Amino acid sequence: MGPTIKLSSGYEMPQVGFGLWKVDNAICADTVYTAIKAGYRLFDGACDYGNEKECGEGVARAIKEGLVTREELFITSKLWPVFQDGDQVEPACRRSLADWGLEYFDLYLIHFPGALKYVDPAVRYPPGWHFDGEDQIVRSSTPTHVTWAAMEALVGKGLARSIGVSNFQAQLLYDVLRYAKVPPAALQIEHHPYLVQRELLALARAEGVAVTAYSSFGPASFLEFGFKHAEALVPLVEDPLISAVAAKYGKQPAQILLRWATQRGLAVIPKTTRLELMLQNLDSTGFDLDQADLDSITAKDAGIRFNQPSNYFSTDKMWIFG
Numbered sequence: 001m002g003p004t005i006k007l008s009s010g011y012e013m014p015q016v017g018f019g020l021w022k023v024d025n026a027i028c029a030d031t032v033y034t035a036i037k038a039g040y041r042l043f044d045g046a047c048d049y050g051n052e053k054e055c056g057e058g059v060a061r062a063i064k065e066g067l068v069t070r071e072e073l074f075i076t077s078k079l080w081p082v083f084q085d086g087d088q089v090e091p092a093c094r095r096s097l098a099d100w101g102l103e104y105f106d107l108y109l110i111h112f113p114g115a116l117k118y119v120d121p122a123v124r125y126p127p128g129w130h131f132d133g134e135d136q137i138v139r140s141s142t143p144t145h146v147t148w149a150a151m152e153a154l155v156g157k158g159l160a161r162s163i164g165v166s167n168f169q170a171q172l173l174y175d176v177l178r179y180a181k182v183p184p185a186a187l188q189i190e191h192h193p194y195l196v197q198r199e200l201l202a203l204a205r206a207e208g209v210a211v212t213a214y215s216s217f218g219p220a221s222f223l224e225f226g227f228k229h230a231e232a233l234v235p236l237v238e239d240p241l242i243s244a245v246a247a248k249y250g251k252q253p254a255q256i257l258l259r260w261a262t263q264r265g266l267a268v269i270p271k272t273t274r275l276e277l278m279l280q281n282l283d284s285t286g287f288d289l290d291q292a293d294l295d296s297i298t299a300k301d302a303g304i305r306f307n308q309p310s311n312y313f314s315t316d317k318m319w320i321f322g
């Protein structure tokens with residue numbers, strides 16, 4: 001096992017894991033199985049990714065063949081906004097667990113702040129953002145403290161070992177910390193050189209909340225949505241500064257982007273379906289960047305956020321929300 005981060009819950013979380021967003025159902029089981037074989041132990045899933053059954057098949061095959069035990073894996077899933085009403089949290093978690101074929105999650109996160117009106121899984125699953133499956137955004141009146149209490153109950157029932165939040169900004173994280181009986185062990189956020197999140201990371205560090213970076217390669221993940229602000233930027237793996245640092249250390253640009261994040265104390269969960277890139281991404285902690293190189297990458301900050309719910313709601317994939 002590579003480096004880990006100790007969570008406030010007492011459990012260890014691998015610092016480099018594998019992301020499961022947009023891994024096609026047809027290849028998902030094989031991808032997870034291959035990633036386990038390559039050495040990955042942390043898998044970052046979610047109800048919203050629509051592939052939890054296939055992820056579970058990959059895990060089951062690896063366990064059956066003796067590649068790993070369940071205890072050696074660290075499996076994350078996430079609660080979608082339409083399941084944030086207090087009485088829907090446990091059924092949603094149990095549904096995800098059943099899809100994975102697991103008895104507990106190592107980490108269960110509130111995927112986005114802000115409850116949306118419940119959508120019965122019999123109507124549509126995963127439900128997505130829109131109440132009618134098309135363009136209607138309908139809020140639920142459930143406040144976050146109610147959802148958080150239901151998340152804490154999952155720990156009490158042994159359904160989740162650690163709980164946390166994703167896409168929460170500083171004020172919201174601070175809000176949860178004020179009433180939490182079980183404090184969030186982890187915060188998962190968009191983080192890349194165009195969005196370095198300095199203040200949020202400082203708050204999380206001060207409060208003992210581990211941070212996981214997602215979309216470490218920045219715009220690359222959002223081109224397929226036609227986001228104009230993603231298309232307008234130089235891909236980070238081709239960026240002249242990142243390429244120069246990569247040449248200096250004899251590494252690939254992707255490894256530099258991941259090492260920059262892990263040296264900032266974050267966990268990373270890169271996604272790829274190509275074995276050579278899986279191995280490259282996993283092999284990204286065995287070297288150290290000089291402080292000056294870390295600082296030059298951090299200085300690229302442009303406050304550009306891609307994974308903004310409103311970006312998906314707009315028809316022209318706007319700049320203004322970016």
Ligand code: NAD
Binds near residue numbers: 189215220221269278
């Ligand atoms: P990513 O930034 O990890 O990867 C983007 C693209 O980069 C991939 O599609 C792949 O084609 C390419 N890539 C991967 N490794 C590479 C390499 N070594 N060299 C060159 N190109 C490479 O993408 P992501 O999927 O957005 O983020 C990673 C994971 O984070 C997701 O799969 C998901 O698990 C999680 N995530 C969470 C949220 C959230 O709201 N909590 C949002 C987005 C992603």
